[in-house]
Amino acid sequence: MPEEEQARRNQVMQSRLERYDVIHWGQEFVGELFSVKEQQRQFSARLMDRPSREKLIKDYAASQRRILFLDYDGTLSPFKEHPETAVPGAILIALLTTLSEDPRNNLVIVSGRHRVLLQRWFGSLNIGMVAEHGAWIKEKEKDWVPAVKVESNWKEKVLPILRSHEDRLPGSFTEEKEFSLVWNFRSADPELASVRSKQLADELSYSSENTELQVLQASKSIEVRNIGIDKGMAAKLLLADKTFDFVLAVGDDQADEDLFKVLPEGSYSIKVGLSKSYAKFNLRNHREVVQLLTDLTKTVKP
Ligand SMILES: [Mg+2]
Structure with a gap:
């Protein structure tokens, strides 16, 4: 490497080291730590004492x-x-x-x-x-x-997807509500249900992209409904x-x-x-x- 280039690179490194000293690094580290702690505080399990x-x-x-x-x-x-x-x-x-x-x-x-x-x-x-x-x-x-007031003509498209998954998971069934469709699997085999529900959630998330629909996963069901x-x-x-x-x-x-x-x-x-x-x-x-x-x-x- 030519000496000039070496000097240039060295200069860049020097100035970075000047700015990024141990105090700066320490502040950044502690700041990160506090923000992670804050996120944990806002979103964590706290048993009521x-x-x-x-x-x-x-x-x-x-x-x-x-x-x-x-x-x-x-x-x-x-x-x-x-x-x-x-x-x-x-x-x-x-x-x-x-x-x-x-x-x-x-x-x-x-x-x-x-x-x-x-x-x-x-x-x-x-x-x-x-x-x-x-x-x-x-x-x-x-x-x-x-x-x-919401549209619910999207159901015609989503219902066949849910029905096809009913066939693939015995014990699962679809419930039709006014503004949503719910695929329930609480009485299905838990292991198979875990695999099938993930597949369905993926498929639904993909097909509801850029639409007014939202896919909501609960412990024993997946629901598709209007956003908002x-x-x-x-x-x-x-x-x-x-x-x-x-x-x-x-x-x-x-x-x-x-x-x-x-x-x-x-x-x-x-x-x-x-x-x-x-x-x-x-x-x-x-x-x-x-x-x-x-x-x-x-x-x-x-
Ligand atoms: Mg509940």
């Missing part, structure tokens, strides 16, 4: 205008093999009735289920409901209204123009993350199961959720 649980109960007791967003499947009840059989039991209905009878409470069941089914199960309660992951909203004492309809958007509509001094959201699926993300500062959010979440806390299972809600009904005003 006793002091946090007690604080939640205390805040609930002291509040005057509360809103409680509760998912149903996997949150208030265990997963059932066939979605139709997951009827809420008498104990749960009694608990929800007690919660809804407190005039300070706005109880909202936020589910992926069809509104007709939610109406059948919870219609006798004085509560709000959100069906099909936000597509339909029913405020307390009001009728069901669609959250937004989610539990978060529905919650925002219910929170708008109102003030609440206690906000709680509980859910177990990916769809519930949309809800956790939009809650105002100071809200309580709980992810059911020990996976990572935007929620502030985790509880292990639906039994712990029911226990917490039961404890809330026993609080007395301080």
